[in-house]
Structure formats: structure tokens, C-alpha cells
Amino acid sequence: MNVLRSLVSPRGAVFLLLVLLLIAVMILNPSFAEPGQLMRFIQRVAPIAIVAIGQYFVIIAGEFDLSQGSLITAQVIIAGNLVGQDDSRTIPVLLLMVVFGVAVGLVNGIITTLLKVPSFIVTLGMMLALLGGVMWWTGGAATGNPADSFREIGRGGIRDVPFLEFIPWAVLILIAWLALGIWITKLPLGKSLIAVGDNAGAVDYAGGRRAWVTTRAFVISSLSASLSAVLLVGYAGVHPSVGRGYEFIAITAVVLGGVVLGGGRGWIVAVAAGAFALEALFMLLNIAGVPSTLRDAVQGVIIIAAVAYSAVAFRARRKRGPQTPPDLTTAEAVSTSTIHTEKIRGD
Amino acid sequence: MKRIRIDSTVIVLGILILALIIGAILIGTVGRNFLSPGNIRDILTGMSVLGLVAIGQTLVVLGASLDLSVTYVISLASLLGATIMNGNPGNIPAAVAITLLVCAGIGLVNGLIVTVLKVNGFIATLGTGLILQGILNTNFEGSSGSVPWEFQLIGATGVGPVPVSTIIMIALAVLVWFLLDRTRTGAHLYAVGGDPEIARLSGVRTRPPLIAAHVLCSVFAGLAGLLLASRLGVGSPTVGQQGGYALLSIAAVVLGGTLLLGGRGSIWGAVGGVAILAVVDNVMSVMQVNPFLKDVVRGVVIVAAVAVYSRRAIVRRRPRFGAGGTRTGGDDAAKAAEHEMAAAASQLADTTTAAEGGRA
Amino acid sequence: GCTTDPSVAPAESDSPDESAETTEWFDQELFDKQNEERGVDPQGPADQPYLQHINAEMVDTAEFASEGAKKACFANASISNPWRQTGWITMNEQLKALQADGAISEMETRDAQDSDDTQIADIDYFIAEGNCDVFLISPNSTAAMTPAVERACETGKPVIVFDRGVNTDCYVSFIHPIGGFAWGIDTAEFLIDNLEKGDKVVALRILPGVDVLEHRWAAAEKLFDEAGIEAVDYFTGADPAEIKSIISDELAKGDVQGIWMDAGDGAVAAIEAFEDAGADYPVMTGEDEMSFLRKWKDTGLTGLAPVYSNFQWRTPLLAAQMVFAGQEVPKEWVLPQKPITEGELDQYLEANEGMPDGHYAKFGGEDLPGYPTVWQQRQIP
Amino acid sequence: MNATTTQPVLAVNGIRKSFFGVEVLKGIDFDVRPGEVHGLVGENGAGKSTLMKIIAGVQPADEGVVAYRGEEVRHAHPRQAMDAGIVTVFQEFTLLPERTVAQNVYLGREPRRAGFVDRKAMISSTAALLADLGVSFIDPQARVGSLTVAEQQIVEIVKALSFDAQVISMDEPTAALSDREVELLYAIIRRLTSRGVAVIYVSHRLKEIFDLCDRITILKDGALVSTDETAALTTDELVRRMVGRSIQSYFPDAVDGTTVGEPRIELEDCGNAYVDGVSLTLRAGEIVGVAGLQGSGRTELVEGVFGIQAFTRGTMRIDGSPVRITSARAAVRAGLALVSEDRKAQGLALGQSVLDNALLVVRSVFPGRTSASRREVPGVLSSLEISSRGLDQEARFLSGGNQQKVVLAKWLLTQPQIVLFDEPTRGIDVGAKYAVYQLMRELAAQGKAVLMVSSELPEVIGMSDRILVMHDGELVAELPVGSAEHEILGAATGAVDSPNSTDGGAR
Numbered sequence A: 001m002n003v004l005r006s007l008v009s010p011r012g013a014v015f016l017l018l019v020l021l022l023i024a025v026m027i028l029n030p031s032f033a034e035p036g037q038l039m040r041f042i043q044r045v046a047p048i049a050i051v052a053i054g055q056y057f058v059i060i061a062g063e064f065d066l067s068q069g070s071l072i073t074a075q076v077i078i079a080g081n082l083v084g085q086d087d088s089r090t091i092p093v094l095l096l097m098v099v100f101g102v103a104v105g106l107v108n109g110i111i112t113t114l115l116k117v118p119s120f121i122v123t124l125g126m127m128l129a130l131l132g133g134v135m136w137w138t139g140g141a142a143t144g145n146p147a148d149s150f151r152e153i154g155r156g157g158i159r160d161v162p163f164l165e166f167i168p169w170a171v172l173i174l175i176a177w178l179a180l181g182i183w184i185t186k187l188p189l190g191k192s193l194i195a196v197g198d199n200a201g202a203v204d205y206a207g208g209r210r211a212w213v214t215t216r217a218f219v220i221s222s223l224s225a226s227l228s229a230v231l232l233v234g235y236a237g238v239h240p241s242v243g244r245g246y247e248f249i250a251i252t253a254v255v256l257g258g259v260v261l262g263g264g265r266g267w268i269v270a271v272a273a274g275a276f277a278l279e280a281l282f283m284l285l286n287i288a289g290v291p292s293t294l295r296d297a298v299q300g301v302i303i304i305a306a307v308a309y310s311a312v313a314f315r316a317r318r319k320r321g322p323q324t325p326p327d328l329t330t331a332e333a334v335s336t337s338t339i340h341t342e343k344i345r346g347d
Numbered sequence B: 001m002k003r004i005r006i007d008s009t010v011i012v013l014g015i016l017i018l019a020l021i022i023g024a025i026l027i028g029t030v031g032r033n034f035l036s037p038g039n040i041r042d043i044l045t046g047m048s049v050l051g052l053v054a055i056g057q058t059l060v061v062l063g064a065s066l067d068l069s070v071t072y073v074i075s076l077a078s079l080l081g082a083t084i085m086n087g088n089p090g091n092i093p094a095a096v097a098i099t100l101l102v103c104a105g106i107g108l109v110n111g112l113i114v115t116v117l118k119v120n121g122f123i124a125t126l127g128t129g130l131i132l133q134g135i136l137n138t139n140f141e142g143s144s145g146s147v148p149w150e151f152q153l154i155g156a157t158g159v160g161p162v163p164v165s166t167i168i169m170i171a172l173a174v175l176v177w178f179l180l181d182r183t184r185t186g187a188h189l190y191a192v193g194g195d196p197e198i199a200r201l202s203g204v205r206t207r208p209p210l211i212a213a214h215v216l217c218s219v220f221a222g223l224a225g226l227l228l229a230s231r232l233g234v235g236s237p238t239v240g241q242q243g244g245y246a247l248l249s250i251a252a253v254v255l256g257g258t259l260l261l262g263g264r265g266s267i268w269g270a271v272g273g274v275a276i277l278a279v280v281d282n283v284m285s286v287m288q289v290n291p292f293l294k295d296v297v298r299g300v301v302i303v304a305a306v307a308v309y310s311r312r313a314i315v316r317r318r319p320r321f322g323a324g325g326t327r328t329g330g331d332d333a334a335k336a337a338e339h340e341m342a343a344a345a346s347q348l349a350d351t352t353t354a355a356e357g358g359r360a
Numbered sequence C: 001g002c003t004t005d006p007s008v009a010p011a012e013s014d015s016p017d018e019s020a021e022t023t024e025w026f027d028q029e030l031f032d033k034q035n036e037e038r039g040v041d042p043q044g045p046a047d048q049p050y051l052q053h054i055n056a057e058m059v060d061t062a063e064f065a066s067e068g069a070k071k072a073c074f075a076n077a078s079i080s081n082p083w084r085q086t087g088w089i090t091m092n093e094q095l096k097a098l099q100a101d102g103a104i105s106e107m108e109t110r111d112a113q114d115s116d117d118t119q120i121a122d123i124d125y126f127i128a129e130g131n132c133d134v135f136l137i138s139p140n141s142t143a144a145m146t147p148a149v150e151r152a153c154e155t156g157k158p159v160i161v162f163d164r165g166v167n168t169d170c171y172v173s174f175i176h177p178i179g180g181f182a183w184g185i186d187t188a189e190f191l192i193d194n195l196e197k198g199d200k201v202v203a204l205r206i207l208p209g210v211d212v213l214e215h216r217w218a219a220a221e222k223l224f225d226e227a228g229i230e231a232v233d234y235f236t237g238a239d240p241a242e243i244k245s246i247i248s249d250e251l252a253k254g255d256v257q258g259i260w261m262d263a264g265d266g267a268v269a270a271i272e273a274f275e276d277a278g279a280d281y282p283v284m285t286g287e288d289e290m291s292f293l294r295k296w297k298d299t300g301l302t303g304l305a306p307v308y309s310n311f312q313w314r315t316p317l318l319a320a321q322m323v324f325a326g327q328e329v330p331k332e333w334v335l336p337q338k339p340i341t342e343g344e345l346d347q348y349l350e351a352n353e354g355m356p357d358g359h360y361a362k363f364g365g366e367d368l369p370g371y372p373t374v375w376q377q378r379q380i381p
Numbered sequence D: 001m002n003a004t005t006t007q008p009v010l011a012v013n014g015i016r017k018s019f020f021g022v023e024v025l026k027g028i029d030f031d032v033r034p035g036e037v038h039g040l041v042g043e044n045g046a047g048k049s050t051l052m053k054i055i056a057g058v059q060p061a062d063e064g065v066v067a068y069r070g071e072e073v074r075h076a077h078p079r080q081a082m083d084a085g086i087v088t089v090f091q092e093f094t095l096l097p098e099r100t101v102a103q104n105v106y107l108g109r110e111p112r113r114a115g116f117v118d119r120k121a122m123i124s125s126t127a128a129l130l131a132d133l134g135v136s137f138i139d140p141q142a143r144v145g146s147l148t149v150a151e152q153q154i155v156e157i158v159k160a161l162s163f164d165a166q167v168i169s170m171d172e173p174t175a176a177l178s179d180r181e182v183e184l185l186y187a188i189i190r191r192l193t194s195r196g197v198a199v200i201y202v203s204h205r206l207k208e209i210f211d212l213c214d215r216i217t218i219l220k221d222g223a224l225v226s227t228d229e230t231a232a233l234t235t236d237e238l239v240r241r242m243v244g245r246s247i248q249s250y251f252p253d254a255v256d257g258t259t260v261g262e263p264r265i266e267l268e269d270c271g272n273a274y275v276d277g278v279s280l281t282l283r284a285g286e287i288v289g290v291a292g293l294q295g296s297g298r299t300e301l302v303e304g305v306f307g308i309q310a311f312t313r314g315t316m317r318i319d320g321s322p323v324r325i326t327s328a329r330a331a332v333r334a335g336l337a338l339v340s341e342d343r344k345a346q347g348l349a350l351g352q353s354v355l356d357n358a359l360l361v362v363r364s365v366f367p368g369r370t371s372a373s374r375r376e377v378p379g380v381l382s383s384l385e386i387s388s389r390g391l392d393q394e395a396r397f398l399s400g401g402n403q404q405k406v407v408l409a410k411w412l413l414t415q416p417q418i419v420l421f422d423e424p425t426r427g428i429d430v431g432a433k434y435a436v437y438q439l440m441r442e443l444a445a446q447g448k449a450v451l452m453v454s455s456e457l458p459e460v461i462g463m464s465d466r467i468l469v470m471h472d473g474e475l476v477a478e479l480p481v482g483s484a485e486h487e488i489l490g491a492a493t494g495a496v497d498s499p500n501s502t503d504g505g506a507r
């Protein structure tokens, strides 16, 4: 009963949505319930879930990262052009990608925090500049797919596992990244990030290094995008359109996960669930044979409906109050006016 | 008493002038004339469509929302306009009216989703954008319709080097400026964007202004779509995406000094922002900059231009002392006020006491 | 005073209702024409496919004949995909060759970055400020660019259009390979020949609404339909991740025997989806992009690489040279468009050794100055 | 004055209200008569603001009726109540900083001519309203954000007056005002009542309540305690009813064994853009009060010490060794703590739990000590007698006093040596105030140095071992313990020339 209630609650809504979508997929295509298929599904979600996890840290701090998609593209092309067919370059190039990811995150973060340019604009600029820059550098086309050892990360896995058949590396990487993310949310850094999103002024007066805290969120986001790029190089291969639109998919997943745009509230696990729900939706549309022209429309309706459901369900719940256990309700109270006031004044 | 603050619109103007000067010099170096009629027309034409979108976007952003669906509204409007006109000049009024009505309807839906369903503007319009894209892809295969010559004139005629479309855009900007400055809806939009709870406590109904902003934003996107139809001669299901109008218009609006969080900003800033982007684009085109590099420059210019004033826009308190501890005299007004306040209190006290004949 | 663009005049040719009905992509007449052109042996130098033409009706250009190096103004739609990038590199090398010959002095290029509106402005700018001797236009879209092209024609300077067409014939020459229907017929026939009735083909398309691309699918879909092949189509945005997901889902639903693509981008991802699912390789048509050719070779699948002849990027400048020399050129310059078959695969792989994956095998620039490094390093001006 | 007019203009009956299942108003009966000032007092969280909001139509009551001029009303939107003549000055400012004074005053009902906002009329009638109050120093066209806090409060009141109000509720209108402006407010209120307007007045400053009110209603834990004529109450009785116990003295005496020791922090000629020539010494075991008028720069002084607006001139020494503190972080590391003036903007992340707020500073500055501090949290919270529903409760759902205690807990966990209090008791009730005073005494007893900025002179006088007075950005006087209010005021207004202003605190 309690499980059911928290599923219907706004915080659990994304899990309910995910369950519904998966059930729908399984009804239409029973083979999906096989463990092997499930593993492949998780493998496919991994890049999206990882960018969403990165985006989560930026959004709870009250910022946006629109440069994720372009960064993925840039990293994918870097991998394609620099690794080539030379296995021995895999490790150095991976390191280079980490450095590049960190650099992009630092630039985003520093311009946002020190120059006080809204992150929406900073990362929009970064999105244009990164994509343009990498296309300029490569003349628009990657040399080719990198060596298989590099691609193995996103494509391969542990084979012949009993019951599961196949465990893609991507699944393990996703689990590790999510665990890392959960761990960060428990660290002072995670707590500070959410506090910055809630009330930046309080963090300033508490002696927090707000600029550095926020900058690290951008670095986490960029690193997530880079990791996602590594997986995508393996999964899909090198192409300038890999990563396109991922920033919006990530933001959508984060919002589906119940995170408030503007910061200060949200649960990282729900964000991962949001990414799964989104990809399950895409898959459902494929499997249900919805005409390709109509898919966007269906997707739009479901996103709005899901987010509206949380918002409306929350308000209804707030009115109903008494029946719900206090700890649950307090955790759900979405931004009230005072917070908003402080934000406007604070910035 | 009015405390002077460097208005961001002024800074935008400054940046624009800087861009014009640098542009003129750069264009001079390749042996072209920046102020030639053809070039001026190129810049102004580049401003018209984005300008219309940015005007609408300004309204939404002032209300602390966003509209990412404008791209698809533009495409839809160009198609609706062109197919209804169907080459027949007699259909123009009906086509324009129906197109704008449909756009207004989309804006209304956006506004209702944002205000009634309480979905964040970013997500709401991302969603409606997707829905519109689906509708476009399902119902239109490629460009269709035909715009009669009379309507094409709007996009191709000019007064001297100034295209009619630019004049229309500026005229509408004046109208919107008037709306923001001189109507209740405008005042309430600033209030709702500034702080919806304060607006509510002050007796403002918070939904109508934001809904109106969304409706107008979509209508302006519709106008942009019609203008594009007039220039293209046909309607196109991708013309909105081609221009990347959603993100560029937001960039232009912020570039123009409007706060992304709402509540502060101006239409002229947005027009200035659009002009900056148009000048930069024009200069790069004349210089034949590599198209990929153009995007890099655009990205850098947008961030750099916003950076110029974003720090400055956050004014804290008036300083009382200058560098070496010298008084700046900035507080004189407040100091004078101290005494006035005291005087006012005692005077008021006197009058009431006199009136009431003392009080226990 | 009011200035109206002199050329914005009521278009004499098109009556309103004619262009309104353009929503159905399939066009039997065009289908038949292109089908016929597939079988025609092109005229012109055998080793210079970019100068060959099919069923050409030549026009006299004596009126444009004049001495000296000329300035070309090129309104490009974009270089936003590998096909256009490859062509753009080739075109610039061709320019160098013609500059060396003294035929062309310079080429001023404006890139519209995929925007109709920008390209219209670009053409208008050229008309007003460009001092152009010849206009080269690669339209971003057919109908939308028609008025602007007409305005360029009004200047009296020669106008050469290539790749996508326009709804007017005021140009001196319109250069293009046979077309989308021919592509669709080539590919569909190949798949039908290699598949059984009732087999399933998944069609991976890039995006809707572009005529060149829509024609390919319109022809193929019709033929599949007639042959009793089950075909489902998806728009992928050329994103390999999307392609891989789509194929994976299709394979989860049931067997897929054929893949039809309207581009080469992402072919590798499609094939890998079969590998990862442990399914048999499909019969497949991609494009002459190196990534597909290489993967085709590696896997040994049954395939065909239709081409949308990339060498057409050389032709406009050469046509301009011919026009100024007063030589006659085809009004509609239909370039050959011959798919690469399994038998020719090795030959093209060898010829394009060292080229990047996004390179097109039939780029046709082997005799140009920068070959091969400029293409290998993808040096874009 | 005829405050005993029989017919109440506004009466509420049996009002009940719950938030999340917790009843915060338990059947309140309450009325106001024309021309009366009706005081509403109670501890933090007693439900005063909630009652005001129900009357103002901001929130609906769960049960009970509001009768206005004898008729039952149900205002669903603040606007309806305003139009009917019930106007409220809310506890939080309801002004838009980006808009002008006139735009704020007429927000929601801008005068129109031919369908358009008549700006001239709006400005001139705002000017007239201001002039009517004798306020000539506020420009109707000034941006509200550019006004001082006090000026903003006046605008807030002007906004309320611009309605043709029959009932004006003021929820802690003086929280941000110094005595000067309070006087002005008194005068305004008296003028209103003389016109027959009823005023509901909420304040934690009991002096004002007794000065102004005709009747006083006391709430405790959401329940009505009593309504009495002011004359029938004494301060002690009022406090007893509010907190349920009698508090002998507002200001606890120093803890036995407190000794004033070595200087812990010394400032010499420090200055920044807001204050200048600040020289002062804080010794271990000492509580130093800072008095001054609103805007005299007291907040800037402590913010300067704390590195938020770092001093650009002068030298600072802590425990004898010179330091340069240029950020709050450096200050915390140097052993300083700042209990800031604005709880909501600078003190708490309201959406986060009590626990997270308590650990805010430790996590920000000493992340390594987080787990150790975490174990101390329950002890510190219970020593401050915070009543919350648990460590997980969001700070926003605490009442003002409890929020302030969380702020204190946050700083105590860093074990500071020098504690700066800026308006530590602003907007909190007597019970919580007493707890704060006791905490200060304990800190002093532990050998810490305490600096307290306050606008309430009795508090400064009652708690301080020495009193520093600021005027216009400079320290102008140092007065000994037990100085009288008029001495302090004299120095603060600049009326009395202090003997030596530069080394005011250095002795």
C-alpha cells in the first residue's frame, strides 16, 4: 500500500511512468522481458542516463548546461580522429578526453560564476563554439571509427553470463556512475550544490566557495558528457550528429525525475529513472509502430502530461495534507513564494 | 533623487556601436563598403525575422517563462499562410487572419500549460514544440502553398535601403513597447515576472499577463513565419528550424539586457541584441568566414556581450567612501532625508494631537 | 522613395494553382524520365564524368562570351553534411585549377548555413554588391529559392544552378545527377532482386521534406509495394545512435532482411546492430561514403552503393568557363549517376585509400591540384 | 479618543487552519472596531501572520467566518479584500525592486486614461500620498531597489494607504525600522485612527504595542489566550500569557566567572566603500554592542570584519597576529562567525532540512569535520531548545524563532572564537530572544568575544559591556555599560560631538 502510494506521489511518479511504459513494451513485444533484451535496453539508456546525471548536478545548483550535446559530439570526433586504428592510443586519448571535458566544464563554470553570465547563455555559447570549433578542426567529418579496443567500452561486455547472457560494460559503467553520483550527493559538495540552488546567499555567508562549488557541477556535467561520448563511440560509432540534442533529452529526463528547474530540490535516482522512462518511451513508439512523423508529437504530449501530473498531484496533495505521513509531505513541498522572492532578489 | 544606474539598454547600444565600428573597419579591409545600400539592406533583412521573434520572446522572458516552440510556430505559420493564400491575392487577409489566430491558439495552450498546469515554461514549450513538429511532419511534405506577388512585396520591397519588413518589425516593437509601458497588462507582466507571489499579494491576477505574453509570443512567431513565407514565396515546414530561432531569440533577448529570471528588461534591448547578431553575421559573411568558424564567433560574441554588463547589472549598495576613504557624498540624499523624516514625524504627530486633543 | 526589387514581378510562368499541389512526392512523369535516363549512355569525355551529360539539349551562350578572368559568386546552401563538405573541397580545388588557367579570377562565397532566408539575402547581396560575372547557386530548397534566382537572372549575368533545382528556367544551366527517383529505382530493384516476397526492409531516412531525399524514398516505396516487400521507414537525423536503437528494436520485433538508406551516414551503426543482436547480415543499400564501403567490404554483406554523384561540384565552375568561352552547354545538365556494385567495390576502396570515413568515393577530383592530401585532411577553406 | 465604538468593523469567528495536517489556528475569535489600534501578539509561530493572511484573502480558512461590516465575506483573492477596504502590510515586503515607487504603489490597479496607464496621474497621486504623510524624500519615480530598507517600508505603508481602507493590518511593520522611522509610523497610524480606520498591529516590540494599541489580543500556539484593553495589562502579564511563564528579566546577567581577557580581535583604521576609520578591540569574555541609526553602516561594519565586503584599508589582528580577511571563508577559518541580519536571504537554505542547514558552514569550510559535527548536531539543537518535527524537517516550515536558532546552531558547530551578531533578535519572540541572550552570555563565559549589532536600544543597553555607536559609516562614540538611551541616540544622530571618534573602541 505504501509502495503504491509513493509511486503515485509526485516524487515517485517517474517510477510509475517507467513501470507503465515497460509493461506496455512487454505487452507489445514479450521478448523484451528476456534478461538479454533488458540488458541491451540498459546499455542503450546508459549514455542518456549518464548525461542526465551530470545535468542533475547543474540543475540542482540552479543552472543549465546546454553544451552537453555539443561536447559529446566534440569528444566523439576527438576519439575518432585521435585514436584511429592504433590500440595503444586508447588510454592517452581517454585521458585527453577527460582533460578536455574538465576544461570545458571549468570554462562554463568560471564564466557563469565569475563573470555572472547566466549559464543558459554561457552554455548556449559553448554549444555553438564547441560544435563549430570541432567541425572547423575536422572539416566536418571524422576520419573514421577508432580502434575496437576503444569501442569495446561502449559496445562490448561480459558474455556468457548465466541467466543474464550478456552484461554490457555500459551497464556496469552506468551503475558505477550512478553510485558515484549518489555518493557525491551525500558529500559536502552535493549538499552545498543543492544549498546553492536553494539559497546562494546563505552559502556565501556561510563561507562556502560558491563559485568553485558551482564550477564543479559544470565539471561533473562535462565529465558525464565525456563519459557518455566514450560509450556512444562504442555503441554507435563516430559521426558529427552523435550527441545532437542530448542536452534537451538530459534536461527532460531530469525534469521527469521531479527535479525543479531553478534548483534546490531533486533526487538523483529519480533522474536516472527519468532517463529510463524517456528511452522506454522512444522504444515503445518504435515497437508500437507509431508513424515516424507522429513520434515527436506523442513524445511532447507525454512529457507535458508527466510534468503536469507531478505539479498538479503535488498541489492536490498539499491540500489533502493530513492523511500523508509528515516526513513524506515535507519532502515534497515544491518551491513556495518566499524562495522565489529570495532568488529574484538574490541574483 | 533619482539614483542613476547605467541602464543595460545603453550598454547594449554601446556594444552595437562598437560592433558597427569594428564591422565597418573589417569590411573596409576587404575593399567593401559597410554603409552601401546593399549591405545595409543585408543587415536589416537579417534583423527582421529574428527581430519579430525576439520581440515576442522578450514578453515571455519578462514573465519569467521561455518559449522554445517558436521555431515550429514559425514553420507552421509559413505553411498555413502560403497554403491558404494559394497564390490568390484575394486570400491574403483571410490567410493572415487564420494564421495568426492559429498561432494565438498555440500561444494560449502554452500559456495555459505554464500557468494552470504549472509546467515550467522550458519543458512546456519544448513539449508543444515537439507536438507541432509531429503535426508538421505528418501533414506537410516539404514546402507547399504559394504566396501571391502582392504579399511577396512585403519581403522584397524597401524604402531606400530599408526593407519594409524591418519597418514593420520596428513599428511592432514600438507597439509592444507601448504595451509594456502604458498598459496594465504590461505592468502586470513585469510584476508577475519579477515575483508572482508579490504580484498576487498586490492584487494582480497572475495568470492573464503571462498567458497574454505567451499568446503574443506565438503571434509574433506567426508574423515571422508569414514574413518568411513572403520572402520564400512558399511555406516551408523547416524554415523555423533553419534559422534556429528559439535559442537565438533567447540569446538576443538576454543580450539586450533582459533578465532571464524575468521582471526586468526592455524591447529595445532585444532589438539591439538582434542588431548585434545581425551585424556580426553580416561582417562574417562579407569576410567569407568559414561557416563552422562563424558558429564559434557567434557563441563567443553572445557570451562576451552578455558578460560586459552582467556583472555590472548586479548593483549592490551605494558606496559611501571612495578609494582612499574620501566621502563620495552619495549618501547626502539619505542624510538629508533623516532630518526630513524626523520633521515629518513630529509635524504629523502635532497635527493629529491637535485634532484629537491629546491621547492617553 | 519606394524601391521595389526590380525583379520582384509577377512570375509569368506559374499560375497559382500549379505550384500549390506539391504535397505528394511521387511524380510518375519524373519517375519515368529518370528511369529512362538510368539506361542512357552519357555523352562527353569518358574519363571526366563531371563533364558528361545525358539527353542534353544544348544552349548557345555566345552572348556571354568575353575575355579575361571572371569573378564567380557562389551562393551555397551549406556545408553541413559530409557530402557537401567533400563537394566543397573539390569545388575549391577546381577553382584553383581554373584560376591557374586564368579563367576565373576569384570566387566569392556566401554560405547560408541551411537557411532559405539567409540564402535569399545572400543572393540579393551578390546582386547589389558582388560585382559578379557569374552566379553559381546551390539552392537550399527548390521553391523558396525560385524568386531569388529569378532576380539573379534579371541582372543579365549567367546563372548556373546545381544540385537542387528551382522552379524557373531562367538559368543558363542547371547541373544535377539523374536524381532521387533513379536512386530509388536502383536501390529498390537491387533489394527486390536479392530478397523474397514478404521479406522486411527497414528504411532509414535522414529527414523529411527535402525533395532530393523524398524522391528516393517515393520511388523505392512504390517499388517495394509492388513487389510485396514489407517496408517500414524511420527518420533518424543521420544519428548513428538513433539508427542503432531503431534496428535493435526492429530486430527485437522480428527478422529484418533488408536495409535501405537514403544516405551513407550511419550505415555502420545499422550493420553493427545486426552484429550485436547476433542476426544475419541484411541485404543493404547505403551510399558511396567510405564508411559504408569499408564496412561492406569487412562484412562481405550483399550490398549496393548508389551515388548522388559528388563530382557534380566540379561542373558549375567548368560550366562557367565554357559559358565565358561562348561554348554551348546543356540547359539541363544531367550528370551520370551510377551505383557502385559489389564488383567495383575493391577498385573504389583502393582509389580512396587514406580518405576519411566521411569522404565520398565518386568525388571525381583525382586530377585536381591538391589530390589527395586536401581531401585526406579535409581542408575546408 | 473614542476607541470604544461598539460595532466592530471586522470580526472573525472560529477560524481554523491547518498546514499539512498540523493545526496552526485553533478556532480564533477576534474583532476590530473603527478607529481602534488592535495589537496582536504571540510567540513566533503562534499564528499571527496566518490569521492576517486569512483576513487579507491570501489563504482561505478551513473553518470559521470572517465578517466585514456585519456581513460574512469570503475573499478568494487579496484583490477582493483590498477593494472592499481590508488592506494588509505583509510581514515580508511585497515590493518589486525593479519597478518604481509609483508603479509599486499602484500595482494591480494602475489609473487609466483611454485604456492606457496614466503615468502622470500615477506619479502625481503617489507624490500626493507621500506628501500627505509629510514624506518628501522619496521620489515616486525612483526604483524601489534603490531605496533604503526604511524607505521601502514607508513605500509599503503608502501602498496600503492608497486604498480607501477601512481596516489596515500591519504585520511587523517596524521590524526593519529604527526609532526615527517608528516615530513616523506612530504618527501615521494615529492619523489613520483619527479618521476612523481600524488598525491591526502585529509586533514583537512590546513597547510599541503598549504605546500604540487600544486593545491587545494574545495568541499562543494557534489558540486565543485573551483580548484585553491595554490599560488592563502590564508587560509582565503580557509576556506571561504569551510564553506561558513569567520572565523575570529580559536580559540575563553575565554568567558567573566570566572574565574579560586578552584582545581577541583588533581593528585599526579599517575601511571599505561603506565604512571608514574603524578602530575597535574585542576582548575575550566581552559583549560589545553596536548601536546606530538604520543605514549608519553597522551591517557593513560586521560584513567588513567578516570579509564579505572586505576592508581595503587598515589592519586587523586576531589574537595579536595580523590577518587579512578577504572572504567569508577566510573569516570562518580565522574563527569568526556572523549571525546575519537577513535570515531568509543570508541565513538559511529554506528548502533544505534542519540538519543540512545546521551543517551548512561546516560542510562549506571544514568538509573534513562533517561527520564529527554531524554527531554533535542533536546536542546543539536541543541545547538551543529548537522545536522541530525532526532533523529532516525543512527549514521553511519552522517559525521565525526556530529558524534563528538553526542559524545559531550552524555557527556553534564551527566552534567560533569571535561571534558577530547582526540584529540577532529581529522578528523573533520573547522566549526565543531570551535564549539568544543566554547564548551570548555563555559564549562570553567561554572566553569568546561577542559583537552585537542591534536596532533595539534596550537590548544594546541590557546586554553590552561596552557600547559603540555608529553614524554615517564611522564609529563616533564608545559608551560605557549602563549608558542611557538618550546618550546613545545623541551620538547616533550626530547631535553630540563625541570626544574622539577615531579610536572609539581602541581603549
Ligand SMILES: Nc1ncnc2c1ncn2[C@@H]1O[C@H](COP(=O)(O)OP(=O)(O)OP(=O)(O)O)[C@@H](O)[C@H]1O
Residues within 6 Å of the ligand: D019, D020, D024, D042, D043, D044, D045, D046, D047, D048, D049, D050, D051, D091, D396, D397, D398, D399, D400, D401, D427, D428, D429
Ligand atoms: N504556507 C505554510 N505552509 C506550512 N506551514 C505554514 C505555512 N505558513 C505558516 N505555517 C506554519 O504555521 C504556523 C504559524 O505561522 P505564522 O507565520 O502565522 O506565525 P507568526 O505568529 O506570524 O510567527 P512570527 O512571529 O515568527 O512571524 C507556524 O508553525 C508556521 O510554521
Ligand SMILES: Nc1ncnc2c1ncn2[C@@H]1O[C@H](COP(=O)(O)OP(=O)(O)OP(=O)(O)O)[C@@H](O)[C@H]1O
Residues within 6 Å of the ligand: B316, B317, B318, B331, B334, D145, D146, D147, D148, D149, D178, D292, D293, D294, D295, D296, D297, D298, D299, D300, D341, D423, D455
Ligand atoms: N535594499 C537596498 N538597496 C540599496 N541600498 C541599500 C539597501 N539597503 C540598504 N542600503 C544602503 O546601504 C547602506 C547601509 O545599509 P543598512 O541599512 O543595512 O545599514 P545598517 O547600519 O546595517 O542598518 P541596519 O542594520 O540597522 O539595517 C545605506 O547607505 C543604505 O542606504
Ligand SMILES: [Mg+2]
Residues within 6 Å of the ligand: D048, D049, D050, D091, D171
Ligand atoms: Mg509572522
Ligand SMILES: [Mg+2]
Residues within 6 Å of the ligand: D298, D299, D300, D341, D422
Ligand atoms: Mg543592518
